[in-house]
Amino acid sequence: MSSLFLRNLDEHLQLMQVLGTLDAPVSAAGKRLAAVLSAGGKIMFCGNGGSAADSQHLASELTGRFIKDRRPLAGLALTTDSSALTCIGNDYSFDDVFVRQVQGLGRAGDALIGISTSGNSGNVLKAVEAAKAMGIFTLGLLGRDGGKLGALCDASIVVPHGVTARIQEAHLLIGHTLCGVIEAEMGVGQ
Ligand SMILES: O=C(CO)[C@@H](O)[C@H](O)[C@H](O)[C@H](O)COP(=O)(O)O
Numbered sequence: 001m002s003s004l005f006l007r008n009l010d011e012h013l014q015l016m017q018v019l020g021t022l023d024a025p026v027s028a029a030g031k032r033l034a035a036v037l038s039a040g041g042k043i044m045f046c047g048n049g050g051s052a053a054d055s056q057h058l059a060s061e062l063t064g065r066f067i068k069d070r071r072p073l074a075g076l077a078l079t080t081d082s083s084a085l086t087c088i089g090n091d092y093s094f095d096d097v098f099v100r101q102v103q104g105l106g107r108a109g110d111a112l113i114g115i116s117t118s119g120n121s122g123n124v125l126k127a128v129e130a131a132k133a134m135g136i137f138t139l140g141l142l143g144r145d146g147g148k149l150g151a152l153c154d155a156s157i158v159v160p161h162g163v164t165a166r167i168q169e170a171h172l173l174i175g176h177t178l179c180g181v182i183e184a185e186m187g188v189g190q
């Protein structure tokens with residue numbers, strides 16, 4: 001019997017081998033996001049648990065830097081303001097923690113990336129629904145069969161696996177690639 005690490009590694013490597021099928025949607029999404037930023041829009045991110053961590057990680061690649069030394073780009077994680085999250089969660093409901101921030105901070109022409117391994121988190125669904133109604137481009141970074149978000153988002157990238165941790169590992173690879181495409185599309189030092 002191999003160790004847990006070797007079994008996880010095997011599962012991870014097997015998943016990595018099928019991710020090539022996502023080449024076209026990842027490249028297209030990266031270009032679409034670059035167009036949002038070039039036109040003066042911002043990219044918002046939301047998700048729960050590990051996907052909340054991904055949200056703030058990826059937003060910081062934009063405002064800080066990814067690979068290139070270039071101007072700061074407009075990335076905003078909706079997962080980081082504990083006052084907003086607790087106020088909205090306490091006074092309204094946990095399903096409202098992202099949607100109210102989208103409605104307060106989002107503008108037509110922005111993008112919202114909803115990250116969910118199940119594709120079914122209620123607060124992400126509500127945020128995407130409202131964003132679409134506001135003219136905000138919605139991208140789902142999803143897992144399994146894409147869930148309800150797969151049908152709702154303007155575009156989605158679905159990691160076809162059933163294990164949450166493996167999906168999250170793939171999400172980070174895809175998220176980093178989106179940042180790389182954005183930097184390549186926007187040029188350096190602009
Ligand atoms: O990181 C993990 C598991 O690896 C967990 O924190 C996980 O993100 C949470 O259970 C989330 O609430 C799952 O939500 P979702 O991906 O289905 O939208």
Ligand SMILES: [Zn+2]
Nearest residue numbers: 049050165168
């Ligand atoms: Zn995790």
